Amino acid sequence: MSSLSSQLQKTVEPQYIRAPKGLQNVIVDQTRISGVDPKGETTIYRGYLIEDLARALTFEEAAFLFLYGHLPSEEEVKEFSQKLNRERVVPEEVYEIFEKMPRTTHPMAILRTGISFLGTLDEKADDLSKENLYETAIKLIAKTATIAANGYRITRGMEPVKPDPSLPHALDSLRMIIGREPSKLEARAFESSLILYMDHGFNASTFTVRVIASTLSDMYSAVTGGVGALKGPLHGGANEKAMYMLLEIGSKEKARQYILDKLARKEKIMGFGHRVYKVKDPRVDVAKEYLRKMAKTNPEAQKYLELCEEIEKIMWEQKKLPANIDFYTAPLYYLMGIPIEMYTPIFAMARVVGWTSHYIEQLENNKIIRPKEEYVGPVGLKLPPEKQPKEDP
Numbered sequence: 167m168s169s170l171s172s173q174l175q176k177t178v179e180p181q182y183i184r185a186p187k188g189l190q191n192v193i194v195d196q197t198r199i200s201g202v203d204p205k206g207e208t209t210i211y212r213g214y215l216i217e218d219l220a221r222a223l224t225f226e227e228a229a230f231l232f233l234y235g236h237l238p239s240e241e242e243v244k245e246f247s248q249k250l251n252r253e254r255v256v257p258e259e260v261y262e263i264f265e266k267m268p269r270t271t272h273p274m275a276i277l278r279t280g281i282s283f284l285g286t287l288d289e290k291a292d293d294l295s296k297e298n299l300y301e302t303a304i305k306l307i308a309k310t311a312t313i314a315a316n317g318y319r320i321t322r323g324m325e326p327v328k329p330d331p332s333l334p335h336a337l338d339s340l341r342m343i344i345g346r347e348p349s350k351l352e353a354r355a356f357e358s359s360l361i362l363y364m365d366h367g368f369n370a371s372t373f374t375v376r377v378i379a380s381t382l383s384d385m386y387s388a389v390t391g392g393v394g395a396l397k398g399p400l401h402g403g404a405n406e407k408a409m410y411m412l413l414e415i416g417s418k419e420k421a422r423q424y425i426l427d428k429l430a431r432k433e434k435i436m437g438f439g440h441r442v443y444k445v446k447d448p449r450v451d452v453a454k455e456y457l458r459k460m461a462k463t464n465p466e467a468q469k470y471l472e473l474c475e476e477i478e479k480i481m482w483e484q485k486k487l488p489a490n491i492d493f494y495t496a497p498l499y500y501l502m503g504i505p506i507e508m509y510t511p512i513f514a515m516a517r518v519v520g521w522t523s524h525y526i527e528q529l530e531n532n533k534i535i536r537p538k539e540e541y542v543g544p545v546g547l548k549l550p551p552e553k554q555p556k557e558d559p
């Protein structure tokens with residue numbers, strides 16, 4: 167090593183901080199949007215407990231709170247809802263690209279492509295003025311629901327259900343997915359689940375969005391990236407797997423053997439465990455309340471409630487692991503008649519509120535997110551003679 171490079175190394179190297187794999191336990195930035203409370207027991211959304219908001223707010227009120235940082239006045243929520251309802255309409259060109267997609271396209275790939283394509287149709291996509299960022303966020307929140315629902319319907323050979331601007335966002339989104347008017351209880355349970363999924367600190371997809379925002383790329387690119395990250399089975403997708411498992415088990419009586427066998431094979435039980443909540447996921451209580459309400463009149467809901475509670479009991483007894491939110495949204499969505507493949511796109515329909523809020527926050531005090539690698543590959547290799555530069559002709 168030359169004396170200059172060894173000198174450089176001496177002066178530069180001490181500035182580096184070696185982060186653990188997966189950035190586990192590394193605080194990368196501050197946020198005022200959401201995070202786990204200091205005791206690690208629940209999540210705070212803009213100062214409020216997540217469970218309080220999921221029980222009391224509408225989708226529109228919660229989305230407003232995320233974007234603007236305060237609860238809306240009556241006038242503000244009215245105006246916000248009108249915009250959101252208008253913006254659920256998507257251009258016809260978007261429907262045309264769904265028709266060109268193979269029937270087997272993954273619903274998250276449909277959504278990713280749809281959002282990316284939508285960006286090409288918005289001539290103001292690259293306008294990063296504050297005013298336009300809020301307008302773009304509303305467009306993205308509104309249209310993600312329509313793209314997710316109708317992209318799925320069209321690729322699967324069904325007729326699209328066009329949005330109805332006279333309906334509230336969550337109800338209309340569910341109506342587009344299931345192709346019928348939901349009951350009041352279904353619509354409210356769905357709305358509440360969307361609030362529970364809206365944000366969760368610097369999770370992988372939100373961090374992806376912030377990385378893309380930090381390059382000053384447009385919001386459509388950032389949300390497209392967020393959908394891409396959420397598509398991965400280690401992030402979104404646990405609710406789908408939990409539902410397939412519940413269907414496989416079938417009844418409360420078969421639960422114990424099934425779970426014990428799976429644990430003996432060292433397999434994970436989907437819908438259990440959490441990086442942060444080690445004793446209880448507070449979101450479970452809210453989702454379970456809706457399952458209980460459904461169970462009052464629907465024997466199938468009662469069956470799933472009993473099955474889920476039995477598995478919870480076994481998992482606590484065997485592994486001291488609590489159920490997470492996905493374990494209870496799975497049967498809720500199933501009972502509403504939502505296709506299982508749509509569970510992760512629904513997560514995205516909610517999380518887009520967090521993504522767009524984080525995009526805006528990132529730009530308020532931006533620095534490009536560009537960590538340092540540690541190169542551990544070989545050095546000093548020489549190209550073979552046949553690959554040596556040739557004389558210029």
Ligand SMILES: CC(C)(COP(=O)(O)OP(=O)(O)OC[C@H]1O[C@@H](n2cnc3c(N)ncnc32)[C@H](O)[C@@H]1OP(=O)(O)O)[C@@H](O)C(=O)NCCC(=O)NCCS
Pocket residue numbers: 404433434435436437438439440441442485487490491492
């Ligand atoms: C969510 C999750 C990734 C959290 O991961 P984590 O905090 O890194 O926890 P770990 O993976 O280190 O697990 C700690 C221990 O519990 C076990 N464990 C964790 N989740 C488990 C599950 N769902 N089923 C069975 N065992 C589980 C691990 O095998 C590990 O056991 P060990 O110490 O004997 O090796 C993990 O619990 C998981 O994969 N859960 C299933 C998927 C899921 O429901 N995801 C949705 C999260 S909202």
